[in-house]
Amino acid sequence: MQTELPPRERILDAAYELFSQRGIRDVGVEEVMVRSRVAKATLYRHFPSKDALVLAFLARREQRWTLGMVEAGARDRGRTPEERLLALFDVFDEWFHRDDFDGCSFVNVLLEMRWGHPLGRASIQYLENIRAIVRSMAEEAGLRDTDSFARSWHILMKGSIISAAEGDADAARRAQAMARALIEQHRRPQS
Amino acid sequence: MQTELPPRERILDAAYELFSQRGIRDVGVEEVMVRSRVAKATLYRHFPSKDALVLAFLARREQRWTLGMVEAGARDRGRTPEERLLALFDVFDEWFHRDDFDGCSFVNVLLEMRWGHPLGRASIQYLENIRAIVRSMAEEAGLRDTDSFARSWHILMKGSIISAAEGDADAARRAQAMARALIEQHRRPQS
DNA sequence: GGAGGGAGTAAGACCGGTCTGTCTCCTACC
DNA sequence: GGTAGGAGACAGACCGGTCTTACTCCCTCC
Incomplete structure (x- = not known):
């Protein structure tokens, strides 16, 4: 035992x-x-308090989900930087089809606790960390305007997660199609 | 008085x-x-219960927000069907910049109550109603594959709302840019 | 027109349950 | 024997929901 x-x-x-x-x-x-x-x-x-426990949970969520599942999963799947970006939605697609799909805890906590609450603030920070990962991948891919790119990309990520929570398990494929177009529009040189 | x-x-x-x-x-x-x-x-x-009151709130939210602000606002602003679709994000842009911006109550309640709970179920229905409006606008615009189009469009709507809740008041403009590309890809004939 | 009565409402006590957080008591192990 | 941990009582607050009491208004009927 x-x-x-x-x-x-x-x-x-x-x-x-x-x-x-x-x-x-x-x-x-x-x-x-x-x-x-x-x-x-x-x-x-x-x-010392339930809030402190939730903060520890959010930190663990970043380790396991943001870094472990999402980032590492995408980096493993793609060979080129652009493939790695698009692979984010392959990871999501697999995630959305799992029966224990649980949504994005950072979005969930943010909407449950709202702006202003310490847990909401912390969630906003963890979401910003996700955008930083996307931004860094976009830089590796040589895209332009990576901050704006990452914000748009993140809209696709969060929107598809909500759609999956509604029951559309194919939301990742739809988001991926839009993501391809977004990459196209951020290729150098200015199109 | x-x-x-x-x-x-x-x-x-x-x-x-x-x-x-x-x-x-x-x-x-x-x-x-x-x-x-x-x-x-x-x-x-x-x-008869708090839940019943919340259901009544959701119904009123659909009247005021979905139909009154979003749909009517977009229909007023655009002359052509495509303009009306894109005007959805002009309405959002104005909404995101208001200091009493409160997010999408249907998404909020869904994530707060989760699938399974009657209020979560009701929220999913109201979200489906939003997609039906988008679908109908897409049909007016003569786009193809309007169901898939509406689902993708809805990803942009919900994703931008979450981003606005995080603090990015310009999320509507980013979503609108992706929305333009989405329209382009759904124009007849098959590109 | 005036009396009577019923419906709707305000104010708030009350009940049972749940929540976070503290405290006590006892055990087990190093 | 001292520290960490298990079990659980307890406190104080708050929750949803029921119920009581008193008041006001309006309709009806004489």
């Missing part, structure tokens, strides 16, 4: 599953405790 | 402001009561 993970890891694992699938307000700390088989005092020893 | 609106209207007005600006879970029925200057029994006489 495997040795059980230390309490802090169990808490973070449980929080990740619950928060990513069901959102923040719908999940109480007690549910996190039960799933991680941890006492309340232990949870509050490691995290 | 103007005569006060009947209680039901006062309740719906208060619910509209509160729910559209702050979401569902963050607003308690007591806050709706206070703002509408209505007693609790009165609220529960007109609406």
Whole structure:
């Protein structure tokens, strides 16, 4: 039998599953405790408040989702920089078809908590980090106006995620088609 | 002095402001009561539950926002069918720059309540209604594959709304540029 | 026209449940 | 034996929803 993970890891694992699938307000700390088989005092020893736990969840989400699944997945699939950009939507396509598809936690938390709330602010920062990855890929591809490109690209990413949440599992393919046109319009030299 | 609106209207007005600006879970029925200057029994006489009140809010949101602001606004601004489609993002541009910009309530409620919950289901239906408007405009414009067109177009709409919620007030212009390319690709005959 | 009654409303007490967060008590292990 | 952790009671706040009380208005009927 495997040795059980230390309490802090169990808490973070449980929080990740619950928060990513069901959102923040719908999940109480007690549910996190039960799933991680941890006492309340232990949870509050490691995290001073629920908000702090959510912040830790968002950081883990960036590691696993933004960096692990999205960025690394796209970089693995494409050979050229442009292929890697487009592969972002291949990763999304596979993600949208998974039955445990859970949407973008950063968007979810932002809309659940709104601007102004610390968790909303943090989510905005993590979304900006995603745009930075796109921008860097666009620079590798030699595109022009990479900041504007990344913002437009991000519109396609977020819009397709919402559509997938509505039930359109093919939203990534539609977004990818528009993404191709966007690349075309950002090729040097000025068209 | 103007005569006060009947209680039901006062309740719906208060619910509209509160729910559209702050979401569902963050607003308690007591806050709706206070703002509408209505007693609790009165609220529960007109609406059997908070969920029923939220459903009424969503219906009013469709009337005011989907039909009143978005569709009517776009139809007023454009002369040709294609201009009317693109004018959707002119309406968005103005909306994004308003200081009381509140995002798309249907997306907000869907992400707050999730699939499965009756309010999430209702939101998905109202989002489908938006796509039906886009589809009908696309048919007027003589575009081909109008269902797929409307789904792609909707990705641009929702993505730009999320970007605006993040703080990018110019998201509508970026989406409009991609929208132009999308129209181009859906012109008859097959390009 | 005046009395009576019923419907609608305001104000708010109240109930059961849930939430976050604190605290106590006990066990196990190093 | 001291520290970390499990189990859970507890506090204080808030939630949705029910119910009571008192008042006002309007319709009706004599």
